[in-house]
Amino acid sequence: MTTPLQSRCEFPSCDKFENLQACEYCQYVFYCSREHRRSHLSQHKETCTELATACSRYRAEYRKLKRFSGNRKCPSQPFKNAIGRFTEFHETQDYRNAKRTVVEVLLKAGTKEALEACVEHGLEMHRLCWNGASVWLRNQTPLYMIMLGRDQDAYDFSKWLFMDDEDRDIYSKDAIHYSRRDLEDLVPFNLVNGTLDSEIWESVQDPFEPLDFIRKKIPNEYYCLSMILIKIMLLQDMKDLENMRVLEKLPVLQKNQEIFDLIQDQIPSTEVFRRDTALRTLDKEDFDDLRDLLDQHINRLFVIIGGDRFHFWTAMLKRGGPEYRPSDEAWYKMFEKLPGASQVIQSRLEMARQGDQRLLKFCDCSYQKYQRGEISKGFVSCNAQRCFFGRKMESYWIG
Numbered sequence: 001m002t003t004p005l006q007s008r009c010e011f012p013s014c015d016k017f018e019n020l021q022a023c024e025y026c027q028y029v030f031y032c033s034r035e036h037r038r039s040h041l042s043q044h045k046e047t048c049t050e051l052a053t054a055c056s057r058y059r060a061e062y063r064k065l066k067r068f069s070g071n072r073k074c075p076s077q078p079f080k081n082a083i084g085r086f087t088e089f090h091e092t093q094d095y096r097n098a099k100r101t102v103v104e105v106l107l108k109a110g111t112k113e114a115l116e117a118c119v120e121h122g123l124e125m126h127r128l129c130w131n132g133a134s135v136w137l138r139n140q141t142p143l144y145m146i147m148l149g150r151d152q153d154a155y156d157f158s159k160w161l162f163m164d165d166e167d168r169d170i171y172s173k174d175a176i177h178y179s180r181r182d183l184e185d186l187v188p189f190n191l192v193n194g195t196l197d198s199e200i201w202e203s204v205q206d207p208f209e210p211l212d213f214i215r216k217k218i219p220n221e222y223y224c225l226s227m228i229l230i231k232i233m234l235l236q237d238m239k240d241l242e243n244m245r246v247l248e249k250l251p252v253l254q255k256n257q258e259i260f261d262l263i264q265d266q267i268p269s270t271e272v273f274r275r276d277t278a279l280r281t282l283d284k285e286d287f288d289d290l291r292d293l294l295d296q297h298i299n300r301l302f303v304i305i306g307g308d309r310f311h312f313w314t315a316m317l318k319r320g321g322p323e324y325r326p327s328d329e330a331w332y333k334m335f336e337k338l339p340g341a342s343q344v345i346q347s348r349l350e351m352a353r354q355g356d357q358r359l360l361k362f363c364d365c366s367y368q369k370y371q372r373g374e375i376s377k378g379f380v381s382c383n384a385q386r387c388f389f390g391r392k393m394e395s396y397w398i399g
Contacts, residue, residue, distance in 0.1 A: 007112050011036035026051035028114040047108050054105045058098040065095045086128035099125060103137065107330060118144045142226035143330060151230050152271045155207045158226045162213050207234060207272055208290060211297055221305050225331055228301040235294045236340050237273045241280060302348045303362040313345055352389055363389060
């Protein structure tokens with residue numbers, strides 16, 4: 001069960017959430033009193049110094065770029081006149097580097113306010129440009145939303161990113177420069193509150209809908225990672241809700257309503273189930289169908305990620321080796337922290353080793369398509385580099 005982050009005193013043995021004061025230097029870590037701040041200074045000092053330095057540099061680069069008068073290549077006031085082309089200009093590089101450094105240090109702080117700032121930085125950079133140096137922040141933004149307990153926003157944003165990638169392909173075929181498209185069509189996210197605010201999205205999206213919007217053969221793996229995290233969270237909520245139905249029948253809890261209410265307040269944990277009360281009252285048959293649907297979605301996303309970056313899952317579980325990437329550490333930690341996530345991945349790895357058809361049916365290699373009857377003639381092979389299942393078959397021609 002995941003719990004959305006709350007502002008709290010950073011002193012280890014303190015659990016106060018009210019009347020907090022921000023650290024006067026970094027402004028992203030909070031304490032209930034000066035005594036607790038002084039006591040925690042030795043632990044917080046390194047991160048505090050990094051945060052203060054990074055934020056100071058970022059503000060200086062922002063002011064410098066805002067006053068930029070323009071030259072033969074880069075227009076003046078890039079924040080207004082270079083939207084969509086921001087990363088094309090060398091003059092914006094120092095600002096972009098400063099922003100990335102701030103986000104990396106904010107992640108170390110890990111507080112609610114720090115993560116909210118990460119989301120704002122990600123959305124702002126995405127507003128300014130949709131490719132190049134902004135890609136890292138764009139890919140990470142759904143993860144920051146999930147860490148904040150904003151799973152519905154993370155789903156909406158991830159789905160839109162999938163569809164936006166498809167639009168990019170369509171526009172590139174028509175020889176229209178992607179980064180010069182209309183801003184409102186490209187960025188339906190409201191930068192003030194981080195929610196979708198556009199005619200493109202008339203309402204919140206359904207996390208249980210078919211994954212038909214994933215049309216690319218090899219989509220962006222980070223969008224898939226955010227999707228699979230959300231699906232695992234929903235699956236965990238369904239298990240917790242089923243357990244609650246059993247618990248509410250126990251005579252002990254019926255007599256101790258206060259204890260039962262305390263347990264019930266924590267379930268469900270996702271924004272999706274908390275918002276939609278109808279989901280919580282489904283009968284057992286519909287509940288089982290919904291759970292099977294989530295399992296299928298997880299299987300497909302698992303194979304997509306495995307096919308594109310087959311090393312990701314093993315690197316995540318081992319937290320080391322030649323395939324380990326420090327830039328993915330936040331993703332590794334989220335899978336580790338999320339209840340049941342590691343077990344879900346381990347079970348899928350075992351299914352892959354056994355050649356389970358529930359996974360194989362999502363494999364796009366030509367040999368699996370032949371096995372499924374989707375290819376009746378032509379060139380058939382199993383590419384061990386791209387196929388997650390790594391079956392080294394002889395290539396041959398079917399007449």
